[in-house]
Amino acid sequence: MTITRRYLLAAASAAAMLAQPMMAAAQDLPRNIRLVIGSTSTGGDTYQNSAIVADALSEKLGVNIKVDAVGATEAFKALDRDSRGTTMMMFHDQSYLGNLYGVTGYDNPFENYTVGPTVAINPGNAYLVPKDSPYQSMEDILAAAESGERVRVAIQPGGVSEIGFSAMKNAARLRSPGSEENIVAVNTGSQSDKNQAMWDDLADVINGSIQANEQFTQLPEDDQKAMRFVWVTARPETLEQAPAEGMGDTTRDQLLQYAAPNSSVPVNEEGENFTFDKEFFFLFNQETPQEFIDAVDTALAEIYEEGTIQERQKAAFFIPNYLPTEEAQQHLQDKRSTYEEVISEISGDAS
Amino acid sequence: MFEIITPLFLSLIVGGVFVGIVFGAIPGMTATMAVAVSLPLTYSLGLENGLALLLGLYVGGISGGLVPAILLGIPGTPSSITTTFDGVPMAQRGEGEAALRIGIVSSLVGGLISLLILWLFAPTLADFAIRFSYVEKFLIIFFALSVMAALSSDMLLGIFSGVLGVFVSLVGVYDISDGGNGELRLVPPGTEYWLDGGFALLPVLIGLFGLAAILEEAERGVPSAASSDEIAIGKSSSFSFSVFRGQTLNLIRSSGIGTFVGILPGVGGSAASIISYTNAKTFSKHPERFGKGEPAGIMASEAGNNGLTGGALVPLLSLGIPGDSTTALLIGAFTLQGIQVGPLFIGNNPTTWNAMIFAMLIANLVMFAMMYFAIRYFALVVTVPKHILFPVILMMCVIGAYTINYGIMFDVWTLLIFGVFGWLAVKLRLEIAPFIIGFILGPSAEVYFVKSLESFGTLSIFFTKSWIAVVLWILIAGSIAGSIAMSRKKAGQVADPS
Numbered sequence: 001m002t003i004t005r006r007y008l009l010a011a012a013s014a015a016a017m018l019a020q021p022m023m024a025a026a027q028d029l030p031r032n033i034r035l036v037i038g039s040t041s042t043g044g045d046t047y048q049n050s051a052i053v054a055d056a057l058s059e060k061l062g063v064n065i066k067v068d069a070v071g072a073t074e075a076f077k078a079l080d081r082d083s084r085g086t087t088m089m090m091f092h093d094q095s096y097l098g099n100l101y102g103v104t105g106y107d108n109p110f111e112n113y114t115v116g117p118t119v120a121i122n123p124g125n126a127y128l129v130p131k132d133s134p135y136q137s138m139e140d141i142l143a144a145a146e147s148g149e150r151v152r153v154a155i156q157p158g159g160v161s162e163i164g165f166s167a168m169k170n171a172a173r174l175r176s177p178g179s180e181e182n183i184v185a186v187n188t189g190s191q192s193d194k195n196q197a198m199w200d201d202l203a204d205v206i207n208g209s210i211q212a213n214e215q216f217t218q219l220p221e222d223d224q225k226a227m228r229f230v231w232v233t234a235r236p237e238t239l240e241q242a243p244a245e246g247m248g249d250t251t252r253d254q255l256l257q258y259a260a261p262n263s264s265v266p267v268n269e270e271g272e273n274f275t276f277d278k279e280f281f282f283l284f285n286q287e288t289p290q291e292f293i294d295a296v297d298t299a300l301a302e303i304y305e306e307g308t309i310q311e312r313q314k315a316a317f318f319i320p321n322y323l324p325t326e327e328a329q330q331h332l333q334d335k336r337s338t339y340e341e342v343i344s345e346i347s348g349d350a351s
Numbered sequence: 352m353f354e355i356i357t358p359l360f361l362s363l364i365v366g367g368v369f370v371g372i373v374f375g376a377i378p379g380m381t382a383t384m385a386v387a388v389s390l391p392l393t394y395s396l397g398l399e400n401g402l403a404l405l406l407g408l409y410v411g412g413i414s415g416g417l418v419p420a421i422l423l424g425i426p427g428t429p430s431s432i433t434t435t436f437d438g439v440p441m442a443q444r445g446e447g448e449a450a451l452r453i454g455i456v457s458s459l460v461g462g463l464i465s466l467l468i469l470w471l472f473a474p475t476l477a478d479f480a481i482r483f484s485y486v487e488k489f490l491i492i493f494f495a496l497s498v499m500a501a502l503s504s505d506m507l508l509g510i511f512s513g514v515l516g517v518f519v520s521l522v523g524v525y526d527i528s529d530g531g532n533g534e535l536r537l538v539p540p541g542t543e544y545w546l547d548g549g550f551a552l553l554p555v556l557i558g559l560f561g562l563a564a565i566l567e568e569a570e571r572g573v574p575s576a577a578s579s580d581e582i583a584i585g586k587s588s589s590f591s592f593s594v595f596r597g598q599t600l601n602l603i604r605s606s607g608i609g610t611f612v613g614i615l616p617g618v619g620g621s622a623a624s625i626i627s628y629t630n631a632k633t634f635s636k637h638p639e640r641f642g643k644g645e646p647a648g649i650m651a652s653e654a655g656n657n658g659l660t661g662g663a664l665v666p667l668l669s670l671g672i673p674g675d676s677t678t679a680l681l682i683g684a685f686t687l688q689g690i691q692v693g694p695l696f697i698g699n700n701p702t703t704w705n706a707m708i709f710a711m712l713i714a715n716l717v718m719f720a721m722m723y724f725a726i727r728y729f730a731l732v733v734t735v736p737k738h739i740l741f742p743v744i745l746m747m748c749v750i751g752a753y754t755i756n757y758g759i760m761f762d763v764w765t766l767l768i769f770g771v772f773g774w775l776a777v778k779l780r781l782e783i784a785p786f787i788i789g790f791i792l793g794p795s796a797e798v799y800f801v802k803s804l805e806s807f808g809t810l811s812i813f814f815t816k817s818w819i820a821v822v823l824w825i826l827i828a829g830s831i832a833g834s835i836a837m838s839r840k841k842a843g844q845v846a847d848p849s
Contacts, residue, residue: 157530
């Protein structure tokens with residue numbers, strides 16, 4: 001067969017067609033969509049979760065979706081600039097916690113953007129102590145603060161890492177007003193910095209995660225790096241669903257011992273326990289056409305109905321958690337109100 | 352272990368190295384970007400095959416940076432900055448091909464030595480690395496900063512330029528992700544929208560080295576003839592392995608420094624090549640030749656930055672903590688496969704561990720083979736007439752700047768601002784090398800300095816924290832004394848030219 005220019009052209013056209021996604025299910029959607037995320041890391045949980053959801057959505061809607069790890073400030077700016085629906089954002093509870101803690105660059109997402117569907121939970125948020133620490137539990141930590149002992153907690157300020165710390169202070173205040181002053185923050189950056197703060201004896205407790213810190217809990221006590229969980233902030237119902245692969249050699253039952261109600265951090269006088277699940281959800285520009293948001297919602301509903309995405313999410317230690325826009329908005333608003341109360345209680349702003 | 356070495360495994364390494372070299376060789380594209388783009392592919396490839404691809408990209412990306420650094424004077428990656436110091440003068444003398452071959456051989460040596468160290472000592476080194484707290488990390492950065500004077504033709508102007516670089520690097524928010532307070536500093540009113548994130552490193556780098564050089568050439572008038580007449584690649588001297596005679600210690604020391612800096616999370620690859628380079632200069636019998644086309648300078652820089660590749664994997668695989676931005680992405684590949692990386696990783700996953708070591712070994716050898724034998728084709732870039740070459744470079748710089756942070760337009764403006772700044776700086780006698788070193792190291796220096804004071808509450812902690820701190824102070828004092836001695840010698844030579 002002689003390869004003529006016509007053959008080459010035909011082959012090129014065919015290749016170009018194959019490279020395009022299948023015909024758009026929703027004809028009105030932009031063909032190319034940018035999914036900006038609130039993290040600059042392409043190795044972190046926000047990126048991984050977004051990549052999984054973007055893949056599934058892209059296939060379902062027949063459009064190209066590219067995940068861009070631009071970070072929170074730039075992601076909000078990109079969302080502000082684009083009301084056509086060609087830019088959407090994926091982030092987690094940090095988006096409103098940053099606002100509650102007054103971090104620069106964080107507006108109230110419920111007022112300035114349209115909060116969209118939730119897609120997954122990362123159940124790993126945890127607090128750890130050195131393995132040879134005198135503190136065996138949250139009860140020990142709160143008792144120490146009550147007795148006037150200073151407990152240093154390494155966190156990254158202004159968001160997800162701080163909310164558990166705020167809850168600890170609030171619990172100390174409920175137990176013995178004034179004792180919350182003995183729970184002090186050691187402001188650090190990455191997980192590496194928090195671990196290092198513990199190894200340098202600069203922190204008595206560190207914020208961490210099941211995924212990142214579990215192996216350190218398996219080390220022998222005489223190892224300088226050895227740690228022990230004292231608190232897993234996830235709801236017990238969430239932990240029940242957590243994929244076992246992400247727990248390492250720690251069993252689900254063991255982890256449940258560190259979560260409410262076994263590890264108790266009261267949030268109010270009634271003794272209700274504080275819990276925190278890190279949830280991922282979409283954010284849209286307020287002027288994004290409703291049909292676009294509906295199309296994303298419908299596509300996600302179908303994707304979760306089919307069930308394949310759940311397997312990918314679980315393999316990456318996420319708990320699938322699809323809530324359609326309306327339900328998600330209500331759920332996240334309620335969550336925000338609870339945390340707002342905790343933060344205002346400890347800052348003395350509560351009325 | 353041998354069951355994982357399949358044709359697919361090997362071809363992914365080869366493909367990864369090739370794509371990595373291309374990414375590293377294009378100004379503005381980096382190894383990190385190559386790994387980020389390919390990360391989603393690893394899900395379908397499985398863990399060992401996925402890692403083969405990513406490690407190939409990593410080794411290729413780090414190594415590819417030396418090509419534009421030597422031939423165009425634009426570092427392909429921040430850790431190639433010191434390669435430009437001697438690579439460009441060699442290329443201008445018509446020894447571009449020799450410079451590239453020296454760089455490639457040194458990269459291979461650095462990569463293999465660091466791999467050997469990783470294989471033999473990973474967990475032990477990780478235990479040593481955690482002794483480096485904020486204080487020791489600050490002192491390492493300070494040590495790297497102290498070389499600014501040694502890299503300058505005028506010590507005072509060099510120090511001023513370096514401090515200016517530190518100052519400019521601190522523009523923007525003191526990021527909460529670094530443990531900062533989230534407040535803006537050094538941002539003029541009205542510019543908060545653009546400057547809240549400060550100036551990104553890569554656009555600054557390619558602006559200062561790429562655009563500034565183009566503006567300078569444009570000012571002189573670009574000849575329409577092919578530049579090959581001016582830069583006769585490989586014509587004036589051919590490469591011989593004899594150039595490495597007497598450089599064994601330099602190569603081993605630089606590879607060791609690269610590996611060691613890689614082991615310390617948060618210190619950064621640029622510090623590796625900067626410290627390696629200045630050590631080579633300090634211990635050289637002919638320090639005056641450095642910066643003027645001295646092969647030992649290229650050896651130190653390239654062995655240092657490739658030494659980083661094995662070093663950065665030590666904390667990743669022994670502590671679950673990435674040593675640099677590229678290895679941070681590798682964690683994603685593990686997580687996507689449901690594998691946790693931490694202190695038990697090597698013991699619990701011997702197959703994956705062996706596969707990684709083997710993949711790194713093959714990647715280094717493939718990198719060497721590809722680059723060493725393709726050098727003639729790389730070198731052809733300087734035979735392209737400048738009136739064609741410069742617009743292409745400019746276009747690549749703009750695309751690189753725009754894509755480096757996934758599409759932020761201000762990064763393109765940053766490129767332009769620092770291109771013009773770089774062009775003007777030479778006229779004002781400011782020194783670009785210390786400026787960029789200050790710019791790169793400034794943010795880490797600030798964080799570790801502030802965190803040291805926040806944690807220990809006294810300046811004396813920098814002298815009393817540990818024996819490591821004392822050793823680092825001795826190195827810093829030696830570096831400063833060396834710079835002063837060198838500066839006096841230079842001044843003496845100017846005063847007495849006979």
